Amino acid sequence: MSDYFRNTVIKKLNNGDFDCTKEFTVSMFSGKHKLLILWILINNGPQGFSYFKKNLKGISKKVLSNQLNELIDDQIIFKQDFFTGKVRHTEYQLTAVGKSLIPIIVALNDWGENRLKQVMLVKKFNSDL
Amino acid sequence: MSDYFRNTVIKKLNNGDFDCTKEFTVSMFSGKHKLLILWILINNGPQGFSYFKKNLKGISKKVLSNQLNELIDDQIIFKQDFFTGKVRHTEYQLTAVGKSLIPIIVALNDWGENRLKQVMLVKKFNSDL
DNA sequence: CTGAATCCCATTAGATACTG
DNA sequence: CAGTATCTAATGGGATTCAG
Numbered sequence: 001m002s003d004y005f006r007n008t009v010i011k012k013l014n015n016g017d018f019d020c021t022k023e024f025t026v027s028m029f030s031g032k033h034k035l036l037i038l039w040i041l042i043n044n045g046p047q048g049f050s051y052f053k054k055n056l057k058g059i060s061k062k063v064l065s066n067q068l069n070e071l072i073d074d075q076i077i078f079k080q081d082f083f084t085g086k087v088r089h090t091e092y093q094l095t096a097v098g099k100s101l102i103p104i105i106v107a108l109n110d111w112g113e114n115r116l117k118q119v120m121l122v123k124k125f126n127s128d129l
Numbered sequence: 130m131s132d133y134f135r136n137t138v139i140k141k142l143n144n145g146d147f148d149c150t151k152e153f154t155v156s157m158f159s160g161k162h163k164l165l166i167l168w169i170l171i172n173n174g175p176q177g178f179s180y181f182k183k184n185l186k187g188i189s190k191k192v193l194s195n196q197l198n199e200l201i202d203d204q205i206i207f208k209q210d211f212f213t214g215k216v217r218h219t220e221y222q223l224t225a226v227g228k229s230l231i232p233i234i235v236a237l238n239d240w241g242e243n244r245l246k247q248v249m250l251v252k253k254f255n256s257d258l
Numbered sequence: 259c260t261g262a263a264t265c266c267c268a269t270t271a272g273a274t275a276c277t278g
Numbered sequence: 279c280a281g282t283a284t285c286t287a288a289t290g291g292g293a294t295t296c297a298g
Contacts, residue, residue: 191282191283219280
């Protein structure tokens, strides 16, 4: 992702540069895994750290941690801790702000699925020649 | 952006790994400036290279070129060249695929504007204390 | 179990110069 | 005008280590 980019946008906002709405919006989504994380939360409900680790194939703990923290900073998700004895379990959930993204994320996902089908059809057609 | 990420997704698709719809979708949008580029095309119609250069504050020619080419590769926009004598002018336009993104981009932008207003209100409130 | 800190290398962005 | 080529500096990701 782009911590640098996010920080740049945050600085701009703090300096009263309101002319960066689009950059702001992009900064909310930049990060390879954020859409996946949100998708999981939308479809499977609140989940813990290890659930994401298992389901986001190939993601490292560091990157996952970064992405989750950025989403928390942006108030799109929040975290709760539970203890079983000394063992900590966590649960990440969508905030109200995060929930307001659901229609967009669903639309984005639908678009991606349809587009992927198109791409695959073209590929198949070409290989059938 | 992430040429690396895009290439990874493309490789996966070529290897028959269809289990990366979300990654595919994200790869379409990854890139700080793509949303801005599309936003310009949606609102201001077809534009040339220098128009983007002027309006995407701080973007370098190299990065702009990359972003435009990725969008072309993904068949979201296409390019036409015109010559006035030996001087080349270009025009980038949305394809049908690109146009299918308009509702999503508009929704994304609306969301971003509203969210930014919220953020600003909170900031103002805090500074008024 | 969750997650922060560190080290190191791959990738990307920016500046500059050059071409058709 | 619209890029491409090249070089360098800044960033980001992965692996490992450590801690609550």
